[in-house]
Amino acid sequence: MIDVHNMTKKYGKLKANDNINLSVAAGELAVLLGPNGAGKSTLIKSVCGLLRYEGSITIGGHENHTVEAKRLLGYVPEFPVLYPMLTVGEHLEFIAKAYRLESWEERAQELLRRFELDDKQLKLGKELSKGMQQKVSVCCALLPEPKTVIFDEPLVGLDPHGIRELKNLIARLRDSGCALVVSTHMIESMEDNWDVTYIMVKGKIERVVRRGDIAGQRLEDVYFAITEGQLQGGAQ
Template sequence: MLQVNHVTKKYGKLTANRDVSFQIGDGEIAVLLGPNGAGKSTIIKCIAGLLRFEGEILLDGFVNKTLDAKKRLGYVPEMPAIYDMLTVGEHLEFMLRAYKMEDDGTADRLLERFELLDKKNKLGKELSKGMQQKLSLCCALVHRPSVIIFDEPMVGLDPHAIKQLKEVFLELRQSGASVLISTHMIDSVEAYWDKAYIMKDGAFVAERSASDTTEASLEDLFFALTEGGADA
């Protein structure tokens, strides 16, 4: 369960997030949509505990900066976060050791799934940007977090990896994890979201549940709101 309560984030005079509140239950997938500069990455970094903010963020009931919350979190940053001098396999070993976990084969299974197993001994700096993104995904998932946040996870991925990632989203939902995906690619998440939040100028301008079948499509709603054509 992820709970974001009245979060405001300011950079000097600029308010990047204004009184943002939402929650994602266990086994739910939420998508975060919005134009460039809407504040999506900022709220994601606040959840990840990377930024200071006003308000409260709870992961499975624990304040996000606590060690208990950090243990439960998986984070895929917008730009692949890779160490040039570590091999692919060592990245996952590093994550497991840092989270004080034993490898039960999850690392190899993830690498195989994202077609990185044959690159296990390749250095981070030798990977293409797409492969770095795949590795970044594996690093976020290897310690089996219960709250996972993805910031533009599909950018740079090949079709096979996108297919795998979509399957991962569904498996995470089935396993009871809370999943938050920030993306520009509305059509790529249309099939499996449970909740959708549309951001503009640092605040939510619309909130939609998948069960709301009578209203316009998510894409239509997005364009109506972000191009200023209609109210939510």
């Protein structure tokens, strides 16, 4: 569903993403790990068509800037961007109209209930706390029932109820055949559900780890072995 092929993104002379190859199939959850500045958000923004890059990125076989690709893709950014003067309910209505959804109201209510926002529907974007904004951002991304969803640090700022709900929702999306990418520093939060993990260091994919490859080991331990080894390697 998501295919990144020989993708490089430069900011001036800096290669924030250096010849990245990544592939996520339907029903697969890919975790993206890496130290601060490794290039995770740059990769995610490139996949979502928000940055220019060299190489190729397709979603469901469609070049990622096409309408067909965008219809398949949901994106939960690291920092939620809401319209300050739209209410919570109006955000969902806006998405429904933009995607020309039919019979969306029931789903919208279910999403809002799940994240305890059903009594906040008349609140304006600018009146919401950071965590509430994050929850609205998740509801907006999932309302069109995308076949691929990309989450950039989705659990940051959520309360314990929100964290549990989002983790359950991510597991359900995976079971229902969605291709998922989750970038996170909270490695333990994904221990139960991941299929493949891409570990990024200094703009490159340093290691691709499949669950079966590390039987008995914790993902966190694998991560430190690779990234701390790299830091020592970098000093050579």
